[in-house]
Amino acid sequence: MPWESVLPIVVAGQAPRAAESPMDSDAFAGFYERSARPLWAYLARVSGDPALADDLMQESYVRFLCASRPSPLAAEGEVAARRYLFRIGTNLLRDHWRHPRTTSIEEIPEDCFAASGNSAQADSQAVLGPAMAQLRPRDRQLLWLAHAEGYSHREIAEVTGLASASIRLLLFRARRKIARLLREQDARSGRTL
Amino acid sequence: MTTCSREKEVKELLARGHWPQACAPELRAHVSACRVCGDLVLVTEAFQQARADAASAARLGSAGALWWRAQLRRRNEAVERIGKPILGAQIFALVINLLLAVGFLGLQARHGLNWLGWLEQLQQAPTLHLEAVWHSALFSSGWSLMVLIPALATLALLGGAVVYLASERQ
DSSP states (O other), rough: OGGGGGOOOTTTTTTOGGGGGGSSSSHHHHHHHHHHHHHHHHHHHHSOOOOHHHHHOOOOOOOOOHOOOOOOHHHHHHHHHHHHHHHHHOOOOOOOHOOOOOOOOSSSSSGGGGSSOOOHHHHHHHHHHHHHHOOOOHHHHHHHIIIIIIOHHHHHHHHOOHHHHHHHHHHHHHHHHHHHHHHHHHHTTTOOO | OOOOOOHHHHHHHHHHHHHTTTHHHHHHHHHHHHOOOOOHHHHHHHHHHHHHHHHHHHOOHHHHHHHHHHHHHHHHHHHHHHHHHHHHHHHHHHHHHHHHHHHHHHHHHHHTTTTHHHHHHHHHHHOOOOOHHHIIIIIISSHHHHHHHHHHHHHHHHHHHHHHHHHOOO
Protein backbone atom coordinates (compact mmCIF):
# COMPACT_ATOMS: atom_id res chain seq x y z
CA MET A 1 0.00 0.00 0.00
CA PRO A 2 1.58 3.33 -0.96
CA TRP A 3 2.00 5.61 2.01
CA GLU A 4 0.20 8.42 0.20
CA SER A 5 -3.00 6.46 0.76
CA VAL A 6 -2.49 6.98 4.48
CA LEU A 7 -2.64 10.72 3.85
CA PRO A 8 -5.49 11.01 1.37
CA ILE A 9 -6.50 14.49 2.46
CA VAL A 10 -3.27 16.17 1.50
CA VAL A 11 -2.62 14.16 -1.62
CA ALA A 12 -6.07 14.57 -3.03
CA GLY A 13 -5.78 18.30 -2.55
CA GLN A 14 -8.54 18.33 0.04
CA ALA A 15 -6.27 20.16 2.40
CA PRO A 16 -7.57 21.29 5.76
CA ARG A 17 -8.98 24.78 6.12
CA ALA A 18 -5.71 26.35 7.29
CA ALA A 19 -3.97 25.36 4.05
CA GLU A 20 -6.84 26.35 1.78
CA SER A 21 -6.19 28.82 -0.99
CA PRO A 22 -6.60 32.32 0.39
CA MET A 23 -7.81 33.62 -2.96
CA ASP A 24 -10.39 31.98 -5.22
CA SER A 25 -9.73 31.50 -8.91
CA ASP A 26 -12.16 34.22 -10.01
CA ALA A 27 -10.56 36.81 -7.75
CA PHE A 28 -7.18 35.75 -9.05
CA ALA A 29 -8.33 35.99 -12.68
CA GLY A 30 -9.47 39.57 -12.09
CA PHE A 31 -6.25 40.51 -10.35
CA TYR A 32 -4.22 38.86 -13.11
CA GLU A 33 -6.11 40.75 -15.78
CA ARG A 34 -5.35 44.08 -14.09
CA SER A 35 -1.77 43.47 -13.06
CA ALA A 36 -0.19 41.20 -15.68
CA ARG A 37 0.46 43.80 -18.35
CA PRO A 38 2.32 46.28 -16.11
CA LEU A 39 4.33 43.42 -14.62
CA TRP A 40 5.24 42.07 -18.05
CA ALA A 41 6.21 45.56 -19.24
CA TYR A 42 8.49 45.95 -16.20
CA LEU A 43 10.14 42.57 -16.64
CA ALA A 44 10.51 42.92 -20.41
CA ARG A 45 11.93 46.43 -20.40
CA VAL A 46 14.22 45.97 -17.43
CA SER A 47 15.58 42.64 -18.66
CA GLY A 48 15.47 43.62 -22.34
CA ASP A 49 14.25 40.09 -23.12
CA PRO A 50 10.52 39.50 -23.83
CA ALA A 51 10.87 35.70 -23.74
CA LEU A 52 12.48 35.90 -20.32
CA ALA A 53 9.73 38.28 -19.22
CA ASP A 54 7.11 35.66 -20.21
CA ASP A 55 8.82 33.03 -18.06
CA LEU A 56 9.42 35.29 -15.09
CA MET A 57 5.89 36.63 -15.16
CA GLN A 58 4.40 33.14 -14.96
CA GLU A 59 6.78 32.18 -12.19
CA SER A 60 5.96 35.39 -10.30
CA TYR A 61 2.24 34.59 -10.29
CA VAL A 62 2.78 30.98 -9.26
CA ARG A 63 4.99 32.10 -6.37
CA PHE A 64 2.51 34.81 -5.50
CA LEU A 65 -0.24 32.21 -5.18
CA CYS A 66 1.94 29.67 -3.36
CA ALA A 67 3.70 31.94 -0.91
CA SER A 68 0.99 34.23 0.23
CA ARG A 69 -0.76 33.26 3.44
CA PRO A 70 -2.92 35.16 4.01
CA SER A 71 -3.12 36.62 0.55
CA PRO A 72 -1.88 40.21 0.34
CA LEU A 73 -4.83 40.82 -1.95
CA ALA A 74 -7.25 39.94 0.81
CA ALA A 75 -5.20 41.33 3.67
CA GLU A 76 -3.91 44.63 2.35
CA GLY A 77 -5.72 45.27 -0.89
CA GLU A 78 -4.76 45.28 -4.52
CA VAL A 79 -2.10 47.99 -4.32
CA ALA A 80 -0.11 46.03 -1.76
CA ALA A 81 -0.67 42.79 -3.67
CA ARG A 82 0.67 44.39 -6.82
CA ARG A 83 3.70 45.68 -4.95
CA TYR A 84 4.28 42.21 -3.58
CA LEU A 85 4.08 40.81 -7.10
CA PHE A 86 6.63 43.33 -8.35
CA ARG A 87 8.86 42.34 -5.47
CA ILE A 88 8.70 38.68 -6.51
CA GLY A 89 9.44 39.69 -10.10
CA THR A 90 12.38 41.82 -8.95
CA ASN A 91 13.83 38.93 -6.95
CA LEU A 92 13.45 36.60 -9.90
CA LEU A 93 15.22 39.10 -12.15
CA ARG A 94 18.03 39.37 -9.61
CA ASP A 95 18.32 35.58 -9.46
CA HIS A 96 18.44 35.47 -13.23
CA TRP A 97 21.25 38.01 -13.37
CA ARG A 98 23.19 36.13 -10.71
CA HIS A 99 22.83 32.76 -12.42
CA PRO A 100 22.02 33.40 -16.07
CA ARG A 101 20.27 30.46 -17.70
CA THR A 102 20.93 29.73 -21.34
CA THR A 103 17.92 29.00 -23.53
CA SER A 104 18.16 26.89 -26.61
CA ILE A 105 16.75 28.45 -29.75
CA GLU A 106 14.12 25.68 -29.96
CA GLU A 107 12.66 26.75 -26.62
CA ILE A 108 11.93 30.31 -27.79
CA PRO A 109 8.37 30.75 -29.08
CA GLU A 110 8.03 31.46 -32.78
CA ASP A 111 6.28 34.81 -32.27
CA CYS A 112 9.36 36.21 -30.52
CA PHE A 113 11.09 36.27 -33.89
CA ALA A 114 8.23 37.96 -35.67
CA ALA A 115 8.20 41.73 -36.03
CA SER A 116 6.68 42.66 -32.73
CA GLY A 117 4.07 45.26 -31.94
CA ASN A 118 2.99 48.42 -33.63
CA SER A 119 5.09 51.32 -34.79
CA ALA A 120 4.56 53.32 -31.59
CA GLN A 121 5.97 50.46 -29.58
CA ALA A 122 8.93 50.18 -31.92
CA ASP A 123 9.48 53.95 -31.56
CA SER A 124 9.44 53.91 -27.77
CA GLN A 125 11.73 50.89 -27.75
CA ALA A 126 14.06 52.64 -30.17
CA VAL A 127 14.14 55.74 -27.96
CA LEU A 128 14.46 54.16 -24.55
CA GLY A 129 16.05 50.80 -25.40
CA PRO A 130 19.62 51.95 -26.22
CA ALA A 131 19.71 54.28 -23.22
CA MET A 132 18.38 51.57 -20.89
CA ALA A 133 20.96 49.14 -22.21
CA GLN A 134 23.73 51.43 -20.99
CA LEU A 135 22.43 51.50 -17.43
CA ARG A 136 23.08 49.02 -14.66
CA PRO A 137 20.21 46.59 -13.98
CA ARG A 138 19.53 48.17 -10.59
CA ASP A 139 19.25 51.63 -12.16
CA ARG A 140 16.84 50.30 -14.78
CA GLN A 141 14.67 48.83 -12.03
CA LEU A 142 14.69 52.02 -9.99
CA LEU A 143 13.86 54.21 -12.95
CA TRP A 144 11.06 51.96 -14.15
CA LEU A 145 9.47 51.69 -10.73
CA ALA A 146 9.70 55.42 -10.11
CA HIS A 147 8.80 56.83 -13.51
CA ALA A 148 6.72 54.14 -15.23
CA GLU A 149 4.91 52.75 -12.19
CA GLY A 150 4.95 55.97 -10.19
CA TYR A 151 6.07 54.32 -6.96
CA SER A 152 7.26 56.41 -4.02
CA HIS A 153 10.73 55.96 -2.54
CA ARG A 154 9.31 53.89 0.30
CA GLU A 155 7.47 51.62 -2.12
CA ILE A 156 10.57 51.23 -4.28
CA ALA A 157 12.55 50.27 -1.20
CA GLU A 158 9.92 47.67 -0.38
CA VAL A 159 10.01 46.21 -3.89
CA THR A 160 13.77 46.21 -4.39
CA GLY A 161 14.88 45.51 -0.83
CA LEU A 162 17.20 48.53 -0.86
CA ALA A 163 17.38 50.94 2.05
CA SER A 164 14.75 53.61 1.74
CA ALA A 165 17.27 56.35 2.53
CA SER A 166 19.51 55.43 -0.38
CA ILE A 167 16.76 55.33 -3.01
CA ARG A 168 16.63 59.09 -3.44
CA LEU A 169 20.31 59.42 -4.27
CA LEU A 170 20.44 56.33 -6.47
CA LEU A 171 17.38 57.46 -8.36
CA PHE A 172 18.72 60.96 -8.81
CA ARG A 173 21.96 59.65 -10.31
CA ALA A 174 20.18 57.15 -12.55
CA ARG A 175 17.76 59.79 -13.77
CA ARG A 176 20.54 62.23 -14.52
CA LYS A 177 22.43 59.57 -16.44
CA ILE A 178 19.50 58.41 -18.57
CA ALA A 179 18.45 62.00 -19.27
CA ARG A 180 21.95 62.70 -20.58
CA LEU A 181 21.86 59.55 -22.70
CA LEU A 182 18.44 60.43 -24.10
CA ARG A 183 19.59 63.95 -24.96
CA GLU A 184 22.75 62.66 -26.65
CA GLN A 185 20.72 60.12 -28.57
CA ASP A 186 18.32 62.81 -29.64
CA ALA A 187 21.09 65.14 -30.69
CA ARG A 188 22.51 62.36 -32.88
CA SER A 189 19.15 61.69 -34.49
CA GLY A 190 18.52 65.44 -34.93
CA ARG A 191 15.27 65.55 -32.98
CA THR A 192 14.41 68.01 -30.25
CA LEU A 193 12.79 67.02 -27.00
CA MET B 1 22.65 66.23 -5.35
CA THR B 2 20.79 69.30 -6.59
CA THR B 3 17.08 69.64 -5.97
CA CYS B 4 14.37 71.99 -7.09
CA SER B 5 11.51 73.30 -4.99
CA ARG B 6 9.06 72.76 -7.86
CA GLU B 7 10.04 69.16 -8.54
CA LYS B 8 7.19 67.75 -6.48
CA GLU B 9 4.65 69.90 -8.29
CA VAL B 10 5.94 68.76 -11.69
CA LYS B 11 5.93 65.14 -10.54
CA GLU B 12 2.29 65.35 -9.52
CA LEU B 13 1.30 66.90 -12.83
CA LEU B 14 3.11 64.14 -14.71
CA ALA B 15 1.50 61.42 -12.57
CA ARG B 16 -1.98 62.84 -13.21
CA GLY B 17 -1.34 63.24 -16.93
CA HIS B 18 -1.81 67.01 -16.71
CA TRP B 19 1.58 67.83 -18.21
CA PRO B 20 1.98 69.90 -20.36
CA GLN B 21 -1.52 70.97 -21.43
CA ALA B 22 -3.06 71.55 -18.01
CA CYS B 23 -0.28 73.56 -16.43
CA ALA B 24 0.62 77.21 -16.29
CA PRO B 25 2.94 78.69 -18.96
CA GLU B 26 5.11 79.92 -16.13
CA LEU B 27 5.73 76.34 -14.99
CA ARG B 28 6.52 75.26 -18.54
CA ALA B 29 9.08 78.06 -18.72
CA HIS B 30 10.54 76.93 -15.41
CA VAL B 31 10.86 73.34 -16.65
CA SER B 32 12.62 74.38 -19.81
CA ALA B 33 15.12 76.37 -17.73
CA CYS B 34 15.56 74.02 -14.73
CA ARG B 35 17.86 71.03 -15.22
CA VAL B 36 16.27 68.93 -12.46
CA CYS B 37 12.69 69.44 -13.61
CA GLY B 38 13.73 69.10 -17.27
CA ASP B 39 15.30 65.71 -16.55
CA LEU B 40 12.23 64.65 -14.59
CA VAL B 41 9.86 65.52 -17.45
CA LEU B 42 12.07 63.98 -20.13
CA VAL B 43 12.58 60.71 -18.27
CA THR B 44 9.02 60.34 -16.97
CA GLU B 45 7.50 60.94 -20.40
CA ALA B 46 9.83 58.41 -22.00
CA PHE B 47 9.07 55.78 -19.36
CA GLN B 48 5.32 56.34 -19.39
CA GLN B 49 5.28 55.97 -23.16
CA ALA B 50 7.42 52.84 -22.95
CA ARG B 51 5.12 51.39 -20.29
CA ALA B 52 2.01 51.98 -22.36
CA ASP B 53 3.59 50.46 -25.46
CA ALA B 54 5.06 47.45 -23.67
CA ALA B 55 1.83 46.75 -21.79
CA SER B 56 -0.11 46.67 -25.04
CA ALA B 57 2.42 44.24 -26.52
CA ALA B 58 2.22 41.75 -23.62
CA ARG B 59 1.08 38.26 -24.58
CA LEU B 60 -0.84 37.08 -21.57
CA GLY B 61 -1.29 33.40 -20.82
CA SER B 62 -4.35 31.92 -19.20
CA ALA B 63 -4.99 32.86 -15.57
CA GLY B 64 -6.61 29.45 -15.03
CA ALA B 65 -3.47 27.60 -16.11
CA LEU B 66 -1.40 29.63 -13.67
CA TRP B 67 -3.92 29.00 -10.92
CA TRP B 68 -3.78 25.23 -11.37
CA ARG B 69 -0.02 25.27 -11.69
CA ALA B 70 0.15 27.02 -8.34
CA GLN B 71 -2.28 24.50 -6.82
CA LEU B 72 -0.13 21.65 -8.10
CA ARG B 73 3.01 23.20 -6.66
CA ARG B 74 1.35 23.74 -3.30
CA ARG B 75 0.20 20.15 -3.26
CA ASN B 76 3.71 18.92 -4.07
CA GLU B 77 5.15 21.15 -1.37
CA ALA B 78 2.64 19.75 1.14
CA VAL B 79 3.58 16.19 0.20
CA GLU B 80 7.24 17.11 0.50
CA ARG B 81 6.67 18.59 3.95
CA ILE B 82 4.86 15.48 5.13
CA GLY B 83 7.51 13.25 3.56
CA LYS B 84 10.32 14.79 5.61
CA PRO B 85 9.52 13.02 8.94
CA ILE B 86 8.97 9.77 7.05
CA LEU B 87 12.39 10.08 5.48
CA GLY B 88 13.80 10.71 8.95
CA ALA B 89 12.07 7.56 10.23
CA GLN B 90 13.53 5.56 7.34
CA ILE B 91 17.03 6.78 8.09
CA PHE B 92 16.51 6.04 11.78
CA ALA B 93 15.32 2.49 10.97
CA LEU B 94 18.31 1.93 8.72
CA VAL B 95 20.74 3.10 11.41
CA ILE B 96 19.11 0.91 14.08
CA ASN B 97 19.21 -2.03 11.71
CA LEU B 98 22.89 -1.54 10.99
CA LEU B 99 23.68 -1.17 14.71
CA LEU B 100 21.80 -4.39 15.47
CA ALA B 101 23.67 -6.21 12.72
CA VAL B 102 27.04 -4.95 13.93
CA GLY B 103 26.19 -5.74 17.57
CA PHE B 104 25.05 -9.21 16.69
CA LEU B 105 28.16 -9.95 14.63
CA GLY B 106 30.32 -8.68 17.49
CA LEU B 107 28.50 -10.94 19.95
CA GLN B 108 28.92 -13.96 17.73
CA ALA B 109 32.60 -13.25 17.19
CA ARG B 110 33.10 -13.02 20.96
CA HIS B 111 31.48 -16.42 21.56
CA GLY B 112 33.65 -18.06 18.94
CA LEU B 113 30.86 -19.00 16.58
CA ASN B 114 29.80 -22.05 18.64
CA TRP B 115 26.89 -22.80 16.40
CA LEU B 116 29.25 -23.73 13.54
CA GLY B 117 29.93 -26.92 15.50
CA TRP B 118 26.24 -27.71 15.38
CA LEU B 119 26.32 -27.40 11.57
CA GLU B 120 29.19 -29.90 11.45
CA GLN B 121 27.15 -32.32 13.62
CA LEU B 122 24.25 -31.89 11.27
CA GLN B 123 26.40 -32.77 8.25
CA GLN B 124 27.68 -35.92 9.98
CA ALA B 125 24.19 -37.16 10.95
CA PRO B 126 23.03 -40.08 8.74
CA THR B 127 19.36 -38.95 8.57
CA LEU B 128 17.73 -35.54 8.89
CA HIS B 129 14.73 -35.41 11.21
CA LEU B 130 13.25 -32.03 12.01
CA GLU B 131 12.63 -32.91 15.65
CA ALA B 132 16.17 -34.09 16.14
CA VAL B 133 17.55 -31.02 14.40
CA TRP B 134 15.51 -28.75 16.63
CA HIS B 135 16.53 -30.61 19.77
CA SER B 136 20.20 -30.51 18.88
CA ALA B 137 19.91 -26.84 17.92
CA LEU B 138 18.46 -25.94 21.28
CA PHE B 139 20.53 -28.04 23.58
CA SER B 140 23.67 -29.23 21.83
CA SER B 141 25.04 -25.91 20.62
CA GLY B 142 24.39 -23.86 23.72
CA TRP B 143 22.42 -20.62 23.70
CA SER B 144 24.10 -19.02 20.71
CA LEU B 145 21.85 -20.67 18.11
CA MET B 146 18.78 -19.67 20.07
CA VAL B 147 19.94 -16.11 19.76
CA LEU B 148 21.09 -16.45 16.15
CA ILE B 149 17.80 -17.62 14.65
CA PRO B 150 15.52 -14.88 16.08
CA ALA B 151 18.20 -12.28 15.41
CA LEU B 152 18.49 -13.30 11.77
CA ALA B 153 14.72 -13.31 11.44
CA THR B 154 14.49 -9.81 12.98
CA LEU B 155 17.24 -8.51 10.75
CA ALA B 156 15.55 -9.96 7.67
CA LEU B 157 12.23 -8.42 8.70
CA LEU B 158 13.71 -5.01 9.45
CA GLY B 159 15.85 -5.11 6.30
CA GLY B 160 12.79 -5.90 4.23
CA ALA B 161 10.88 -3.03 5.82
CA VAL B 162 13.73 -0.59 5.19
CA VAL B 163 14.11 -1.68 1.55
CA TYR B 164 10.34 -1.42 1.07
CA LEU B 165 10.18 2.09 2.54
CA ALA B 166 13.19 3.25 0.54
CA SER B 167 11.75 1.97 -2.73
CA GLU B 168 8.36 3.44 -1.85
CA ARG B 169 10.00 6.82 -1.36
CA GLN B 170 11.57 6.67 -4.82
